[in-house]
Amino acid sequence: MNISLEFNENNYTVREVCLEGKRIEYRAFENIVYVGNPVDTEHQRLSIFVPEQYYRDAKGKAPVKKPPVFLPNTVGGYMPGLPEEPGLDRSGKPNASFYAILNGYVVVSPGARGRGLRDENGVFTGTAPACIVDQKAAVRYLKYNRDRIPGDTERIISSGTSAGGALSALLGATGNHPDYEPYLEEIGAAKETDDVYAASCYCPITNLEHADMAYEWEFGGLSDYHWGDREGVMTEAQNMLSVMEKTLFPPYLNSLKLTGDSGEWLFLREDGNGSFKDYIVEYILQSAGREMGRGTDLTALNWLVIEDGQPTGMDWAAFIRYRTRMKTAPAFDDVFLSAPENELFGSPVTARRHFTPFSLKYTKASGEIAEEGQIKRMNPMNYIQDRAAKKAKYFRIRHGAADRDTSLAISAMLTAALRGRGVAVDYQLPWGVPHAGDYDPEELFDWIKRICQIE
Structure with missing residues (x-):
């Protein structure tokens, strides 16, 4: 299979979504396989959503500053995840991707392999560390196309919930570490870096x-x-x-x-x-x-x-x-x-x-x-002290005070370890919140606005 890793900026559709009185218009570049030698093309693909306003602004004479890239994953329970477009989440509320477009950010939604996947020969293809390797490969695809993609690949903010929160934490803690290189080479990931600027982690099921x-x-x-x-x-x-x-x-x-x-x-x-x-x-x-x-x-x-x-x-x-x-x-x-x-x-x-x-x-x-x-390779705690791993500058960790899926100690240890390495961590235990994510989109994007120094 010969798959090009060059982003095609002409292959898109324009869409409009209106939810709760809020309207967004964006270009959708969908179902892009992000590795040259995929194991599973259903999951090793991503979609890119760009606010249409970005292109309107680009028609002016002044250079347009590229917006940050919001990188949400859809992994839950360490099961496979698929790309997700801006719209309603499982609870019927606008998802984080919708709010990201609303705030003018580029959204990149990558799929990833996960537990339980098998190929045609019955071989398990989604066991660890496949899920984090795929997330890293998606980041590398974006950086490989830094001059073609509208988003600023130096300001990628990953986000996820539960096992997805753990993957976001891993992305933030293990940037460019050689432990993952053989796996990335095997699937034909772009020869690029995979560190991210910031990581949003809702109730991360990590440090397993x-x-x-x-x-x-x-x-x-x-x-x-x-x-x-x-x-x-x-x-x-x-x-x-x-x-x-x-x-x-x-x-x-x-x-x-x-x-x-x-x-x-x-x-x-x-x-x-x-x-x-x-x-x-x-x-x-x-x-x-x-x-x-x-x-x-x-x-x-x-x-x-x-x-x-x-x-x-x-x-x-x-x-x-x-x-x-x-x-x-x-x-x-x-x-x-x-x-x-x-x-x-x-x-x-x-x-x-x-x-x-x-x-x-x-x-x-x-x-x-x-x-x-x-x-x-599945535990960010193993890499926080490792100088070979480039850490994200910023973390936002939310673990509901009513969440019983894992101990409150897990997020507390992650926070203290990151702060000990000089990482800025915004950490809270939201009152009455069970095992959930994306429940505070206004606060989330206020945080992104601050760390990206957006006026």
Whole structure:
């Protein structure tokens, strides 16, 4: 298959969309295969959407400054994602791409391979690190066409939710790292760089090899679980695994040598208490304070201490009971190999594998463990201290205070690690928000406007 990587600026359609009284008009360049040797042309393609106003402005005599590129992915659950055009999201509200066009930005929506994909020979083609490799290849395509594409490829802002938030974090933390080069060469990615300017990460399901212990640090002690229509009580064996996992988290957290916003060392004692827990509590209190500032009455929450109209403290254990447990132990590397993440770490010939020594030790499925390099490439925490990886200048991390899909510790550790390397991180735990993304488009694009210094 001979695929050109040159962008064709004449192959487009003009579209108009009006939602909630807001109207956008844009040119759609669709279904562009972004690698020269694709494994899956259904997913290894992207679409580019350019505000029609950009072309109107370009007809004037003065040079037109290229707008930033908004790069949202549609990956969820580490499943395959397809390009998505500006319009309505799953909840029936205008999606982030719609708002990006509305604000004058170029939107590039890349598809990506994901878990469960097979080729005609039955070979699994979407296992890790395929999803992040495809995202990097899409960035390289844009930079290869920097003189042809209307957007500013030096100001690419990635965005995603859940597993997509994890991919956005990976893009922001692993720019140009040689660990991914063999995979990019194999699919015929452009010979370009793949670092991005900024990363927006909603509830990132990341740091998977330590996510189980973090989950039990937070939810350990709660046996009853609530996941949609699935409710129940953990078995005796699951409770034992929870207790063991919980003890593993403080040593891991302490090994990171993280510091807080005032330079204090973030640590945990064996009992799970310490300055790291205090760090998260402070962000929860800030979230409650913002919510009260909007006029919400939180006085009925008996775990929240309110003095002079401001939240000043909280009962951590009562807060966790209030949130409730969602997943049984282990939450991510299931001992029966039944979790989505087990499929992510499969191999070309093996559907599911473990990715932690703990679950391998207690496996009930005679499972094998994924290769160390495969696991490493899916965790941005493994690259933040690595000088070979070019970090994005800016991160925006949002993890809903009501989100139980992963521990609040995951986003807190990511934030502290990035700030420790001098990265500017806008981090909040939005009050009452469950596992979700793109719920604050005005705030998101205000942030983009600030970091891009747009008047």
